[in-house]
Amino acid sequence: MLKRAGGITRRTVLQSASVVLAAPAAVRGVVAADPIKIGMPCAVTGAAGSVGTQMRRACEFWAKQVNTKGGLLGGRQIQLLFEDTGGNPATCVRKAQEMVERDGVRILTAIVASNEALATVPKLAEWDAIFVSGDNGDGRLTGESLVPNFFRPNVSGxxxxxxxxxxxxxxxxxxxxxxxxxxxxxxxxxxxxxxxxxxxxxxxxxxxxxxxxxxxxxxxxxxxxxxxxxxxxxxxxxxxxxxxxxxxxxxxxxxxxxxxxxxxxxxxxxxxxxxxxxxxxxxRYPNSLDNPKSKEFVAAWKAEYGKEPWMFEGDQYQSCMVLQAGIEKAGSVETAKLRAALEGLQIDSIKGPITIRACDHQGEQxxxxxxxxxxxxxxxxxxxxxxxxxxxxxxxxxxxxxxx
CATH class of the missing domain: 3.40.50.2300 (Response regulator)
Structure with missing residues (x-):
């Protein structure tokens, strides 16, 4: 059985550190001091586990790419913190809150089910956190349930x-x-x-x-x-x-x-x-798309995993790319600055041009x-x-x- 030390299990530490340790040795000194922490309260067990597994893999692939190239904001590495929610909304909120309070996370992604997302978004202001969706389909998230710190670069239901x-x-x-x-x-x-x-x-x-x-x-x-x-x-x-x-x-x-x-x-x-x-x-993402960004992504994915990326992997990867562009534009991961940078953001994505609308934070694509x-x-x-x-x-x- 894993013992908790100050609320952190050995498994959590190993999972959180895995992407950071993939970085080149030359930048690891910066990594340990000041990583960019991204929380992933992600269902990899239960009925939605197959979807969550794809989303987690996409985040890990993106983070490894960023870290191998030297990180963001002058050398800060991406550190992914993962917790399995089992697809339960209450568990998702609890584990996200633990990441915020225990680990200082201010960016969340890879929440799988829409009912988990709907339960989480009312807490974002209290947590001073940004949630960038990679999968959540319920239209209300960019409609009647929209909160300022939620963004959806992925395709909605x-x-x-x-x-x-x-x-x-x-x-x-x-x-x-x-x-x-x-x-x-x-x-x-x-x-x-x-x-x-x-x-x-x-x-x-x-x-x-x-x-x-x-x-x-x-x-x-x-x-x-x-x-x-x-x-x-x-x-x-x-x-x-x-x-x-x-x-x-x-x-x-x-x-x-x-x-x-x-x-x-x-x-x-x-x-x-x-x-x-x-x-x-x-x-949401057919991997046969004939554009340079998609071809580059598919080739890199096949080199890493020996197969083509699948739909949820592509959609989550696009959300990670939007998050990266927002961080670079903001020059910071402070919530207010990142929120302002994401509003109206335009990038050339693996699916073609995408704009994050300022009015409701939905990605036009x-x-x-x-x-x-x-x-x-x-x-x-x-x-x-x-x-x-x-x-x-x-x-x-x-x-x-x-x-x-």
Whole structure:
């Protein structure tokens, strides 16, 4: 058993120091004295663990890149402090607060679930901390629940849903049903999908919501099959997503209707194999993008891990790049200065140009519709079938819905 010394476990010290020690020996003297601490209260166990693992890996990859090049702000190294939240909002708040009070953390990222983020953001002012999202989808985070110290460079749930809705406008599908995870993100994205479907003159037949951690989807699949829909929209992630797709194949759901998804997560596609083929949805980051930043990122990632980066890895990495640009622009990690620098920030990211809007701290960026098909290696992969500009994908300031 690990012993705590002043509230810090040996494991925490080792995890926190791991990225710092990857820095060149010439700069380690500066590292120990004054690192830039970034807290990661990140779910790597539980239903969202597969997503959190990708996000953590992206942060570690980014930090290693920065540290190897000499750090930020004249040689300060990035020090990542990690705690597993298990996807529990109360645990997330508690562990984030421990990082702030115990370790002096003033920057947070890699919080996985939207309900964890919604529980955390009211505390940011008290903590004098900045939270840069790398995954959180609930539209309220840049809408009714927006706080000054929260920023979302990643794609929101409404933006992912909007991509699917734009693609559907040119499809022959007329009637839709939905299934979402029964928490903030699932309901928020399904509400946007329903509005988009009705706005385009199609029929929304209804939706069901499954508790996080559901393993048996048979009753849900039966209800979906009996709905008479042409398409079913999935707002699922992690282990729940795996279980649904595997069982949907057994029930031949894809033969009866088109399966649509907000997120085409490569880890889920690999885990479910042929059960994912034919899915149409959005990708927050398709690694096949033909731009210099993306190609450079993919090449470096493959050199490090021997594979291409996946969607959540790319989206979190982009958020880290935005954070880095904000720190460099501010010339500081003081909360007020960093907040001012992030507002209105523009960078050329791995997905193309991105602007962090000053009005609601949402990252304006392009959207990508994908279809899951077999790649050259015989494994399923999301192939881009349509791209949409940021002006079409990003909702109006502090909004979760679209007028056109």
């Amino acid at each position: 409404p933006m992912g849903t909007r991509v699917v809705a734009l693609w559907l406008r040119d499809s022959p599908l007329k009637a839709f049903y939905g299934i979402g995870m029964d928490y903030a993100w699932g309901h928020n994205s399904m509400d946007v999908f329903e509005q988009e479907v009705k706005k385009s003159g199609r029929t929304f037949l209804g939706a069901v919501y499954s508790p996080i951690g559901t393993k048996d989807f048979s009753t849900y699949i039966t209800k979906i099959r009996q709905s008479g829909a042409d398409g079913v929209y999935l707002v699922l992630s992690g282990d729940d997503y795996n279980a649904f797709l595997t069982q949907a194949k057994q029930y031949r759901l894809g033969d009866k209707m088109q399966m649509l998804t907000e997120i085409a997560d490569e880890l889920v596609l690999q885990a479910t194999g042929d059960a994912s083929l034919g899915l149409i949805g959005s990708s 392009p959207g990508f519709a994908v279809k899951v098909e077999k790649g050259p290696d015989g494994k399923p992969r999301p192939n881009v079938i349509a791209s949409y500009p940021a002006s079409k994908v990003t909702p109006a300031c502090k909004q979760m819905t679209y007028t056109d």
